[in-house]
Amino acid sequence: MIGLLDCNNFYVSCERLFNPKLLKRAVVVLSNNDGCVISRSNEAKRIGIRMGEPFFKIKELTKNKKISVLSSNYTFYADISNRIMNILKSNLPSMEIYSIDEAFFSIDIANNKEKFCHELAEKIFRWTGIPVSIGLAKTKTLAKIANRVIKKKDQYTELKLNYLNVFELNSRQEKYVLENTNVGDIWGIGTGLLNFLENNKVKNAFQLTKFNKDFARKKKGIVLLKTILELNGTLCNEIEAKFSEKKSICVSRSFGRRIELLYDIMSALIVYVQKACSKMRSQKLFCKTITVFLKTSKYQAKTYANSKTYNCIEATNDTRVIWKISKRLLSEIYRKNFLYNKVGVILSDLCCDDNVQQSLLTYDEKINLNEIKNKEIKVMNVVDKINNRFGYGKLRLSSDTVGSFFYKNKKKINWSMKSNYRSPCYTTKWCDIPKIKV
Secondary structure, three states: OEEEEEEOOHHHHHHHHOOHHHOOOOEEEEOHHHOEEEEEOHHHHHHOOOOOOEHHHHHHHHHHOOOEEEEOOHHHHHHHHHHHHHHHHHHOOEEEEEEOOEEEEEOOOOOOHHHHHHHHHHHHHHHHOOOEEEEEEOOHHHHHHHHHHHHOHHHOOOOOOOOOOEEEOOHHHHHHHHHOOEHHHOOOOOHHHHHHHHHOOOOEHHHHHOOOHHHHHHHHOHHHHHHHHHHOOOOOOOOOOOOOOOOEEEEEEEEEEEEOOHHHHHHHHHHHHHHHHHHHHHOOEEEEEEEEEEEEOOOOOOOOEEEEEEEEEEEEOOHHHHHHHHHHHHHHHOOOOOOEEEEEEEEEEEEEHHHOOOOOOOOOOOOOHHHHHHHHHHHHHHHHHHHHHHOOOOOOOOOOOOOOOOOEOOEOOOOOOOOOOEOOOOOOOHHHOOOOOO
16 A cells, blocks of 8 residues: 655645744745745635745735745755654655655555554654645555545545545545546646647546556557556556665756856855755765856846856865866856856766776875875765754855855845745754743
8 A cells, every 4th residue: 555645735834833923824935036936825725826826926915915925945844854754764664755745655554544644644743743644545646646635625525534634545435536536636647648638538537547558658658658557556656765866966046136247156156066065965976077057037138048067087076176166167158248147056977985986097006095085075074064963054165255045144145045034944053943031
């Protein structure tokens, strides 16, 4: 049996943990640069605010309806997510982290599966304060639909749920649930597949179970075929308990406002490079290829976009080396008299320590290169350890005068993202720990 755990309105739920004033109020969380709505409370949904709605379109509405608006705080959300995933790992035989607020898992008990999952959901709520929903079924695709039933109860009025936060989809209920699930609401059905299926008169999930498999594979490939098989109860997507290594790491942000000076762009890039290197080392990886890209907004009259790549002779995870290369690449692609809105770095051709091949060009019998390399790794590990404990940017390159993606100490930075409604990092920064007056 496959289960899917999904945190309810996750970003909003995180914000409510340390701010009780947000409880039972309409709340929305915005994307980077306060661009659009990416999380809504149930109260905000009832008002009619849609997911992905640009903030400038609803700014007046939020004032008139007294809707609480918050900027995204991904460091805080990731920490809460890690706590939830650790609870799952300690209570289940195998699990797969699907996203920051979702995880698939297998459950091997014979009876009372719903009761077990209900108790697990209650434990997560007691320990973290985050409400979750759990859907159980034979396959991942059906588990997604079972989870949807919990959140869209009004669409499945004939179903009787034993619990408000857990639902097991069994064979008796399957036909009714699938008939009342639109084909566009099935996991893995995007716009292209939706148009194809609607043109072939497939409106709901049950009709898709009867769709010709050979025709589906011939026209749309193995992905659609697997979806049909999973809807029919055939397991095609196993639980991937083993963490898959990244193929590349990209860190990039749009600027809060358009900037022109190379100095400002470099002050942003050095922060991004350090973040990318930290992510890479957290998985004990090294990179062989470094790419830096720079671009203006496509909506400007005068546009420019360029990128440049450097292939390292020997793979590295040393921030100092990667920054020197990135700095040079940025200088080569930068052009004056343009207003830029984005810069980024991509670390690719990633490999683990065992696969790092030493360069013949730097080989010297008198110098122990392995010893030098181990010292460099130790230095970087110390930097990561201190930053993980005391907050990002506590130890950084001397050229980095900012040390953060956001405004720091109310000092305005030309390239910083807009984050006018950002809450404190309650659980990841010492200075943001809530203070209690007695």
